[in-house]
Amino acid sequence: MTARLYDLSSSWMFPNSQQEVWDVIADPDMAWPDWWPGCTYAKPLERSPHAGTSNAELLLATTATLKFKASLGYTLTVSYHPTRVESPREVVFDAGGDLTGEGRVVLSTIDNGHTRMDIEWRVRPTSRWMTILSPVAAPAFTYAHAALMRRGEAGLKAYLARRNANNNQ
Numbered sequence: 001m002t003a004r005l006y007d008l009s010s011s012w013m014f015p016n017s018q019q020e021v022w023d024v025i026a027d028p029d030m031a032w033p034d035w036w037p038g039c040t041y042a043k044p045l046e047r048s049p050h051a052g053t054s055n056a057e058l059l060l061a062t063t064a065t066l067k068f069k070a071s072l073g074y075t076l077t078v079s080y081h082p083t084r085v086e087s088p089r090e091v092v093f094d095a096g097g098d099l100t101g102e103g104r105v106v107l108s109t110i111d112n113g114h115t116r117m118d119i120e121w122r123v124r125p126t127s128r129w130m131t132i133l134s135p136v137a138a139p140a141f142t143y144a145h146a147a148l149m150r151r152g153e154a155g156l157k158a159y160l161a162r163r164n165a166n167n168n169q
Contacts, residue, residue, distance in 0.1 A: 003124040004134040005101075008145050012117040012153040016160045018107045021115045022088035024156065024163075025105060028058035030066075030080065035159035037151045038069035042077045042097075056085040065097065071147040072140060098130070099123040119149070 014021050024035065033039045042065040051061030063081040070076065076098040083102075084092040093103040101123035110116045125131055125141075134141070 001131055003126065003131040004138060006121065006123050006125075006138075006142070006145070008121040008123070008142065010119045010146070010149040010153070012119070012149075012156070013110075014115045014117070014157060014160060015112075016115055016164070017113055018109045018115045019088050020160060020164075021107055021117060021156075024160065025107075025117070026055065026059055026085065026087065026091050028055050028062055030059075030062060030064035032064070032066060032152075035152075035155045036068075037155050038148065039152070040067045041065070042067045056087050059085050059091070068148055070144040072144045074144075095121070095123055098125065098127050100126050121145075 025032075030045060033041055046063040046065075047058070048061035051058050059082050063079055065077060065079040068076050068078065078099050079096040080093045080103070081096070082091050082093050084090070088107060090104065090106045093105075095101050095103055099121075101121065103119065103121045103123070106118045108116050108118075125134065130137075130141070
């Protein structure tokens with residue numbers, strides 16, 4: 001049985017500049033657990049020994065394996081490896097682990113210097129239970145993804161607000 005392909009997209013809005021948002025989401029240490037509720041490291045970062053010195057080169061040489069706790073009670077372990085970085089606008093990831101496929105994050109400046117972040121994932125589950133349940137549970141999995149993304153957006157907004165408050169002291 002071939003696993004169902006999920007085309008998932010989200011748009012997040014921030015009152016911060018594009019560069020401020022970029023500095024957090026494209027951090028070479030991929031410290032998403034610092035701001036994303038329900039996200040933890042599954043294992044230490046992996047980095048190619050031949051990584052360059054720029055943030056983009058370091059990011060491209062890095063693979064993060066993260067665990068995400070879904071609102072429906074299950075946990076997904078997914079590895080993220082950036083394959084393209086266009087600072088401060090776009091990063092493309094290969095995904096592996098419980099989900100395999102590709103993700104893309106695009107930042108753009110909108111009204112009043114605010115930032116819009118568009119996130120697209122084209123992934124297939126690799127676990128047998130998700131593959132078997134997908135024909136009937138796809139709406140529940142899509143709902144769980146949307147809830148996870150809302151938590152990520154709220155967490156990043158709060159994180160950026162704290163950073164700005166600390167920088168203004």
